[in-house]
Amino acid sequence: MSKTQQHNPRFSSGPCTKFKGWDINNIDFETLGRSHRSEKALGRLRYLCSLVHELMELPEDYKVAITPASDTGAFELAMWNLLGSNPNGIDVFAWEHFSRLWLFDIIDELKIENAVSHSIEPGDIPELSFIDGKKDCVFAWNGTTSGVMIPPDFSFPERENDDVLRFCDATSAVFVNDLPVEDLDIITWSLQKSIGGEAQQGIIVMSPRAIQRLENYIPTWPIPKVFKLRNKAGVKHRFFDGITLNTPSMLAIEDGILALEWAKNNGGRAFLREKCLSNYAVIRDWVKDNGWIEFLPIHLSNKQLEVERYLSITSPCFVFVDEHFLTMDPPKQAQFVQDLRQKCEDQDIAYDINSYSTSPLGLRIWCGPTVEADDLKSALKGITDCFYETLTEYQAL
Numbered sequence: 329m330s331k332t333q334q335h336n337p338r339f340s341s342g343p344c345t346k347f348k349g350w351d352i353n354n355i356d357f358e359t360l361g362r363s364h365r366s367e368k369a370l371g372r373l374r375y376l377c378s379l380v381h382e383l384m385e386l387p388e389d390y391k392v393a394i395t396p397a398s399d400t401g402a403f404e405l406a407m408w409n410l411l412g413s414n415p416n417g418i419d420v421f422a423w424e425h426f427s428r429l430w431l432f433d434i435i436d437e438l439k440i441e442n443a444v445s446h447s448i449e450p451g452d453i454p455e456l457s458f459i460d461g462k463k464d465c466v467f468a469w470n471g472t473t474s475g476v477m478i479p480p481d482f483s484f485p486e487r488e489n490d491d492v493l494r495f496c497d498a499t500s501a502v503f504v505n506d507l508p509v510e511d512l513d514i515i516t517w518s519l520q521k522s523i524g525g526e527a528q529q530g531i532i533v534m535s536p537r538a539i540q541r542l543e544n545y546i547p548t549w550p551i552p553k554v555f556k557l558r559n560k561a562g563v564k565h566r567f568f569d570g571i572t573l574n575t576p577s578m579l580a581i582e583d584g585i586l587a588l589e590w591a592k593n594n595g596g597r598a599f600l601r602e603k604c605l606s607n608y609a610v611i612r613d614w615v616k617d618n619g620w621i622e623f624l625p626i627h628l629s630n631k632q633l634e635v636e637r638y639l640s641i642t643s644p645c646f647v648f649v650d651e652h653f654l655t656m657d658p659p660k661q662a663q664f665v666q667d668l669r670q671k672c673e674d675q676d677i678a679y680d681i682n683s684y685s686t687s688p689l690g691l692r693i694w695c696g697p698t699v700e701a702d703d704l705k706s707a708l709k710g711i712t713d714c715f716y717e718t719l720t721e722y723q724a725l
Contacts, residue, residue: 403430405555405557407430422454496512509533554574
């Protein structure tokens, strides 16, 4: 293929691509160079939170706040402030890179003794029926690094008491998956992995149950300053009124507002979900029509129909199943995949489609709501052409 950029080749899973029509000149620059405590900047921080509340269709008494350090910071903040109170313990579901980090923090850093691990290798999902109505539970909704998500027909068991919290890392799932928000107490994500925002801030949603625990429970461990939600006077309730724990990038905030307004003005969550499902259908048809590639979870499982229920609709992951590729030794396979990805990038076909560093060798292609279906179709055709070009080159060696 000739080096011609006829489509948007950005398919990174985070930061994901900007929405079509994005223009930096549309950003409100008035808060740049202003204190984030100024009335102008504080108003914009509150406005971003209100847009999130509206797009998520949250219950009125759920609170939204902005955290440091992207989704990682948001989820760490939740764990360090709120875990350890439930005497019945915690179920921790780990099935991709980030949920494994949460498991490590809970077991090895916070050292919570009554935490139970439900861990499984990438490409599969733990048995969710183990979620206990008496325990807290911690999980990711979408496995951004493994290509699987909680299936849409899953329902949570009833809570057996009010001191049960459910911690959901929803990054790369929010806005397009039908999250049962009233069954969740802590929901975190970052705008960079959902609708093309800039990296830096995280978003956290807390239910009244979570706020109540925050007010009534003081953890035994020290909490880092950028996560600390209490001071000598008690809970920092202004955290839920735009007062951030450290200085945010107002440029990133304004860019996030631009993306949220784009989503709202085009139909909100229904619009985002429809775009994502349309993109995923393009991906699904491409895999069906090309015998050299397969979804990672399906490749690892012998239960194809069951696995299809929980394939990620935003961050599908793939492995190569071509017979010629499979006869190569592992170092040669790794070099082949690297050469293929580089060819795609050099020809402006697809950028940043490498699998995550801790996941099996292959590809990962973001198909969330800021991706256009026509761009995706063009890129997939180019990736296929590059695969066969690279295979021919290797066979000639």
